[in-house]
Amino acid sequence: MHDTEPGPRAGPTGPVEDASPDPAAAMPGEDSTGFAALRDDVGALVEDARTYAEAEIAFQKTRASLAGKRGGRALVLLVLALVLLHIALIALAVGAVIALAPLVTIWGAIAIVVGVLLVGVVVLVMGAAADGRMVAAMFGSGEER
Numbered sequence: 001m002h003d004t005e006p007g008p009r010a011g012p013t014g015p016v017e018d019a020s021p022d023p024a025a026a027m028p029g030e031d032s033t034g035f036a037a038l039r040d041d042v043g044a045l046v047e048d049a050r051t052y053a054e055a056e057i058a059f060q061k062t063r064a065s066l067a068g069k070r071g072g073r074a075l076v077l078l079v080l081a082l083v084l085l086h087i088a089l090i091a092l093a094v095g096a097v098i099a100l101a102p103l104v105t106i107w108g109a110i111a112i113v114v115g116v117l118l119v120g121v122v123v124l125v126m127g128a129a130a131d132g133r134m135v136a137a138m139f140g141s142g143e144e145r
Contacts, residue, residue, distance in 0.1 A: 093113050093117065096109070096112075096113045097109045097110055097113050100112055100113070
């Protein structure tokens with residue numbers, strides 16, 4: 001036998017048995033110490049992963065709830081700002097009519113203010129239509145270009 005082969009070796013007083021544990025020699029139903037430790041480690045790893053997943057889900061729920069509340073508040077504030085802007089534009093139009101009335105009569109002042117507002121509407125609609133055509137060209141098929 002070679003020195004590197006496992007098995008009985010000859011010692012000073014005779015054959016010496018190999019001290020390494022033999023998994024096949026273990027009694028049925030018994031686990032060796034290495035496999036039990038590995039099973040415990042894997043069990044602990046699974047439990048840690050489950051705990052981490054539960055904590056991550058709880059964190060994401062809390063974050064989504066907070067974002068929803070803040071998003072809703074921001075939307076309400078934006079709507080209020082737009083309402084105030086609308087009121088300010090109405091006040092500006094009324095003020096322009098009052099300021100122009102002594103110069104061109106009340107009907108002339110109304111016509112001027114309404115005309116300027118309509119020109120502004122036409123310019124804004126034309127800009128929006130151009131942007132809409134650009135977006136349609138970006139996402140449309142090659143035949144429509």
